[in-house]
Amino acid sequence: MDIYLPIAGLSVNALVIVLLGGVVGLLTGMIGVGGGFLTTPILIFYGIPPAVAVASATTQITGTSVSGVLAHRRRKGVDYRMGAVIIAGGLFGAGAGGVIFRLLQKTGQIDTVINLLYVLLLGSIGVLMAKESATALDIIRPRGGRAPKPPKRHNPLIASLPMRWRFYASGLYISPLAPLLLGFVGGMLTVLLGVGGGFIMVPAMIYVLGMSAQVVVGTSLLQILFVTAATTLIHATTTKSVDVVLAGLLLLGSVIGAQFGARFAQKAKPELLRMFLAIVILGVALRMAIGLGWRPEEIYTVQLL
Amino acid sequence: MRGVPRALLLLAAAGLTLGAAKPRLVPDVSQSRIEIRYQFTGVELLLFGAILYPGGRAPAEQADIVVVVKGPVQPLVVREKQKVAGIWMNVESARFRSAPSFYAVASSRPLPRLVDDRAAAIYELGLRNLQLSPGPGSSPDVQRRFESGLVELMARRGLYVEDPKGVEITEGVLYRAHIRIPAQVPVGNYTAETFLIKDGRVLAGATRDIRIEKLGFERWVAQAANRWALAYGVVAVGLSLLLGWGAATLFRRR
Numbered sequence: 001m002d003i004y005l006p007i008a009g010l011s012v013n014a015l016v017i018v019l020l021g022g023v024v025g026l027l028t029g030m031i032g033v034g035g036g037f038l039t040t041p042i043l044i045f046y047g048i049p050p051a052v053a054v055a056s057a058t059t060q061i062t063g064t065s066v067s068g069v070l071a072h073r074r075r076k077g078v079d080y081r082m083g084a085v086i087i088a089g090g091l092f093g094a095g096a097g098g099v100i101f102r103l104l105q106k107t108g109q110i111d112t113v114i115n116l117l118y119v120l121l122l123g124s125i126g127v128l129m130a131k132e133s134a135t136a137l138d139i140i141r142p143r144g145g146r147a148p149k150p151p152k153r154h155n156p157l158i159a160s161l162p163m164r165w166r167f168y169a170s171g172l173y174i175s176p177l178a179p180l181l182l183g184f185v186g187g188m189l190t191v192l193l194g195v196g197g198g199f200i201m202v203p204a205m206i207y208v209l210g211m212s213a214q215v216v217v218g219t220s221l222l223q224i225l226f227v228t229a230a231t232t233l234i235h236a237t238t239t240k241s242v243d244v245v246l247a248g249l250l251l252l253g254s255v256i257g258a259q260f261g262a263r264f265a266q267k268a269k270p271e272l273l274r275m276f277l278a279i280v281i282l283g284v285a286l287r288m289a290i291g292l293g294w295r296p297e298e299i300y301t302v303q304l305l
Numbered sequence: 306m307r308g309v310p311r312a313l314l315l316l317a318a319a320g321l322t323l324g325a326a327k328p329r330l331v332p333d334v335s336q337s338r339i340e341i342r343y344q345f346t347g348v349e350l351l352l353f354g355a356i357l358y359p360g361g362r363a364p365a366e367q368a369d370i371v372v373v374v375k376g377p378v379q380p381l382v383v384r385e386k387q388k389v390a391g392i393w394m395n396v397e398s399a400r401f402r403s404a405p406s407f408y409a410v411a412s413s414r415p416l417p418r419l420v421d422d423r424a425a426a427i428y429e430l431g432l433r434n435l436q437l438s439p440g441p442g443s444s445p446d447v448q449r450r451f452e453s454g455l456v457e458l459m460a461r462r463g464l465y466v467e468d469p470k471g472v473e474i475t476e477g478v479l480y481r482a483h484i485r486i487p488a489q490v491p492v493g494n495y496t497a498e499t500f501l502i503k504d505g506r507v508l509a510g511a512t513r514d515i516r517i518e519k520l521g522f523e524r525w526v527a528q529a530a531n532r533w534a535l536a537y538g539v540v541a542v543g544l545s546l547l548l549g550w551g552a553a554t555l556f557r558r559r
Contacts, residue, residue, distance in 0.1 A: 004345040006519060006526040010489040011346045059541050066549030108384045112394040229542045236538025240530055244541050251545055255552035292392045298461070300454035301395065305380040 007243035008052045014249055016046070021060065021253025028064050028254065029261020030268070031277050036061050036195035037122060039250065041284060050111060052243050054194030055235035059247035061196045062228040064254045065221045071262070072218030079170045079215040083222040086183035086201075090227035093187025098234045101191055108303065112292075117193060119289045125199055126281035133274040170211040170219075178209060183223065190231050196224035199281075328368070329357040330511040332499040337513065339486065340520040347488040350374065350515070352411075352497055353481035363477030368503040369413045370472045370480045371430055374515070376407030376464075377493035383455045399451035400440030406491045407464050408435060411471025411482040419502050428500060428507060432456050432467050463487040492518050 003014040020042055024035035036057050043053035072078050104110040161175035182204055186197040201220045205211045211219070236242045332354035339348055352372045358364065380402045384395040412419060416431045425434045435456070439448045459465035464487065472482040480499075495515040501508045519527050529537045 002344055002346045004341060004343050004488065004523060006523040007530055009491065011344075059545050062542055063545030063549035066546055067553030070550070070553050108382070108395040108398060112392065116392070229546075232542050232545075233535065233538040236530070236541060237534040240534060242530065242538060242541050244526055244530075244537075244544065247541060248544060248548075251548045255548050259552055259556040294393070295388075296386055296393050298458060299386050300451070300458045301384050301386070302455060302458060303382045303384065305382060305400070 003245065003249070005048075005052075005243050005246050007241060008048050008056075008246060010047065012046065012048070012246075017246065017249040018253040021250035022257035023253075024060075024250075025064060025254030025257025025259075026261040026264070027257075027277065027280075028068070029258040030264055031261075031273050035064070035254070036190075036193070037118070037199060038280070038284060040194035041118065041288065043246075048246070049241070050114070051105075051239050051241040052246065054114075054192075055232070055239060055241040056243045056246040056250065057194040058190065058228045058235065059232045059242055059244075060250040060254060062225060062232060063247075063251040064258050065196065065225040065228065067255065067258055068221040069218065069225055072221060075214075075218070077215050077218035078222050079167055079211070079219045080222075081165075082167045082170050082172075082179055082211065082215070083219045085165075085176045085179045086186070086219070086223045087226045089180035089183025090187035090190070090223055091230050093184035093189075094191050094227055094231050094234055095187075096184070097188035097191030097231075098238055100188070102238065105303075108301075111301075114193060115288050115292050117189075119285050119292065121189075121193075121200065122281050122285035123289070125203070126278050126285055128203075129274055130278035130282065133271045133278055136271040137275060167211075170209075170215055172209065172211060174209065182209065183227075186223065187227050187231075190224075190227050191234065196228055198224055328359065328501060328509050330499050330501055330509045331355045331357060332372075332497070332511045332513055334497050334513050334515060337515055339515065339517040341492065341518065341523055342521055343523060345488055345523075347490075348486045350484045350486055350497075351481060352484060352499065352513075353479070354499060354511075356478050356480065356501055356509075358478070366503075367474065367477050368501050368508060369419050370474060370482075371410065371412040371416070371419065371500045371502060372472060372482045372484070373430065373496075373498045373500075374407065374409045374484050374486075375405050375429075375496050375498070376490060376517075377405070377495070378403040379406050379491075380404075381455075383451045383458075385451065385454060397447075399443055399448065401452075401455065402438040402440065404437050404455065404459075405435065405465075406493070407486070407495065408432070408459075409466040409468070409484045409486075411466075411468040411484060413470070413472040413474050413480070415469035416467075419505070420507075421505050424505060424507060428510075430500070432460065432465055462489065464490065486517070490517060 001014045002011045004011040020039065024039050027035050039057040039060060040053050043057060044050050069078065101110065104113055161177050163175050164173055165176050166173050182201065186201050189195060189197045189200065198220050201223065202216055205216045205220060206213065232242055332352065335351035336348065380400065381404050382398050382400050384398040386393045387396040389396065410431060416425065420430060425431055429436055437452060456465055472480055474480045495517055497513045497515055498510060500510045518524065
């Protein structure tokens with residue numbers, strides 16, 4: 001069934017888009033990542049203009065993160081104070097990202113930068129995740145056979161920052177500057193890459209900030225909810241490339257997929273899920289790396305003035 | 306639209322040079338208004354008409370017909386990728402001030418056999434003869450490279466089409482051509498030009514206007530996104546919140 005997308009200006013098969021949303025939603029429910037890192041590249045492969053793909057995927061992530069936030073709120077798994085600080089940073093980051101986006105668009109380097117960032121981020125995170133889950137599944141053994149050092153809870157660099165606040169739910173007494181900066185980076189990535197940034201924020205909250213694990217996913221989802229909503233507004237008013245029809249189709253699939261994914265997650269082994277996600281991430285990274293190094297089919301690109 | 310007055314000028318010029326005993330074209334299109342609705346996947350346009358010869362009789366030697374459908378012109382930048390440190394990235398670029406957003410030409414015989422280069426350039430017949438108005442500051446060689454790059458890219462997207470056998474002529478007086486308008490064309494005023502060509506000369510020309518516009522919900526969405534950008538964004542966010550929340554509550558009850 002073909003449907004015309006009014007902003008993208010072309011017609012797509014509605015079922016394909018709903019299905020794509022469904023698969024991404026399944027991943028979201030199962031593993032807790034927003035899935036923007038999958039949606040955006042796949043939409044671009046499908047022929048949607050990159051700007052529209054980035055903007056509309058952002059809108060979709062807002063919808064998928066709602067149910068996650070609600071679920072975690074019931075379990076008291078959200079640190080609102082920490083969330084507010086990170087969101088504040090995220091809003092600044094989104095604003096800065098918007099400026100960078102337009103600058104790169106003007107010089108024609110936006111596609112290369114987006115691809116490079118994807119390769120670097122997804123590649124490194126995929127490798128880390130694959131290693132970690134393989135160790136947990138006993139596929140590979142940690143080097144030397146001895147138990148890995150327990151990670152230090154408090155990063156000395158962050159502990160040295162001035163002006164400390166107490167974050168009760170996270171069990172932290174640190175300077176708000178650190179989460180503010182983290183939020184800034186996350187917000188920038190949201191605008192540039194059309195991702196929620198959960199796949200960066202979650203590890204950073206655990207290993208860099210040292211937040212307690214129960215509140216990490218819920219707080220990250222809260223941040224994603226607000227920052228993607230703000231990003232949608234930024235895209236709507238500056239690049240005008242939010243396609244409501246495209247976002248709606250994606251949402252239709254993903255909100256339902258997310259619910260099924262959440263049920264499926266309770267039955268499956270989390271290590272297996274993480275291994276699976278690592279393979280998917282590495283696949284996407286590899287595809288994009290090949291795209292950068294291979295002679296592209298189209299040497300020329302056109303941009304309207 | 307720049308295409309219309311130019312075509313009228315051509316018509317007038319054709320009339321002046323040919324004197325009284327000139328053939329005339331009576332063209333028409335199957336749709337003078339194309340509406341983009343939610344299931345729009347493009348449209349097949351039929352361009353047809355009659356050649357009226359003075360005296361009502363077709364000459365023994367048949368003339369040829371060329372039809373051109375042109376979309377609104379737009380300024381654009383063409384960028385060229387080169388390999389830099391193992392990565393293909395945009396390096397050089399060229400500006401064109403008036404590239405047609407859509408250009409389809411169909412003829413009863415291959416164009417090079419119908420007209421010489423000069424006539425082809427004047428009437429913009431064929432993908433090699435588009436008047437793209439390149440920006441200043443680059444050598445003709447570079448310009449030609451970027452021009453062919455642009456044409457190739459647009460052709461691959463189905464936006465620039467050349468069909469050397471797309472016009473059928475029956476009995477020497479009736480002609481028709483099918484031209485496909487793909488879904489990704491921009492909206493705006495299009496022109497359908499028809500030329501009657503014999504011995505390398507354009508004997509007659511005629512133009513019809515075609516308007517492509519979004520209608521109904523599609524038009525409303527596109528307008529809202531432009532005019533009420535902030536409200537549009539708020540609605541988009543609201544929609545996603547509602548859908549997410551709706552699915553969550555729906556599934557929790559079960």
